[in-house]
Amino acid sequence: MTATVGDTPIKLLETLHAEDHAWANIAPRYGVTDADPPWKVSLYATLECLSVGEALPSLERRHIEDRLGETLYRQIPGPEQQLLSLAHILLSRGLLSEQDLSERLRTVRQRLEAG
């Protein structure tokens, strides 16, 4: 089976504006009343694809999510907690590298800001 995932903070993920950018905090600032952030469905599809492809079975992921949700990402609400946990698992297991992700975060933001 695959490597265990520890609760040690991951530097790259610590740099995110996790609480400030959480949907529950940011949506009311703009008067948005949708309960869920627009990216949630896409995240769910990613989780589903990872499970079906056996890269990350759902049950295993849920157990790790539960643990991280009570430790490292305790202050972060719903889908944001799931997304952080997913990134945490993929990085801890070497399925993604911190360097690749860091670089991609930068280029994705550039693309989105370019409109």
Next chain:
Amino acid sequence: MSSDKSAGVPARFNVGDRVRVRELPNLFYTRTQMYVRSVTGTIAARTYEDLTPEDEAWNRDDARREQYYIVRFRQKDLWPEYPFAADTLQTELPDGWLEPANN
């Protein structure tokens, strides 16, 4: 999917049978929750045949399929001080986790 029914282990229990959940060592992966271990309940339904979660976790696709059952427990038997005598709880268990009970 449980398509290959011929390969299954013969089902040992019928609806209404009293069964006790076995106290087996926790392998790496199991779906049998601790709170039902060693508790006696009643078979409420037969569901399907499939591999056990333990075999699936180890990718043992050649392992034999087992009958699964929905077992009904009295809440009082799970939590001795539970105050409502009629309340129940059901959960699903594979054949190998069950043994006959006479009480």
Next chain:
Amino acid sequence: MSHSHDHDHEHDHEHPAAPMVEEITDFEVLEIAVRELAIEKGLFTAEDHRKFTEWAEQIGPAAGSRLVAKAWTDPAYKARVLNDAVEACKEIGIDWTEPTGSGTPSDYMNLRVLEDTPTLHHVIVCTLCSCYPRPLLGHSPYWYRSPNYRRRLIRWPRQVLAEFGLLMSPEVEIRVEDSNQKCRFMVLPARPGGTEGWSEEQLAEIVTRDTMIGVALPRAGRTADDTRPVHKARRPVPHETEARP
């Protein structure tokens, strides 16, 4: 229809342009970055992701509501639902063997519908993770996945139901269904009074998600679930010692 993206030119007067979050959040960026890298590493394909997104966007509890409304008005259909729920779902347009139209995990293959009666009330939980009948009910609500609900419902079901505003008479048997294997479960609630002569469409409106999980009861005029804050674990009123592991 104007092709302008300017919200001031929105033509649908019944639904004025909704406000938007006018900044790019780190989570929006992270979701895209993780997905793109996973696809590039070959963990899944962009096509798989598109299919699952399409499916995930359109699922919701409406299919479950239709099933219940039809079962309430058609006793023969109810009998088919209780006998073979997967087959009966096909009659309302849900195929459990192919929910996304592109293959599916085997987890979806078994469904049982649990019928409430005046003396028996079902409520569903998955203590192991968050197994849920998604083809019929859509995505599970957040509280359903919370460790608090999962741990406490099996031991203190009446207290947890009371927190949802559902006080059950001691005369009614509460039956918790822990859906921790491959069967998925849905509650068929009892049809409430005051709905005599209603059409299936009218009935479906009062069959909300929560009534099919079993944390609420349908009644005439109740067409939406309450929003529910997620309770952090707190000490319930103990009716037994806490000592038992």
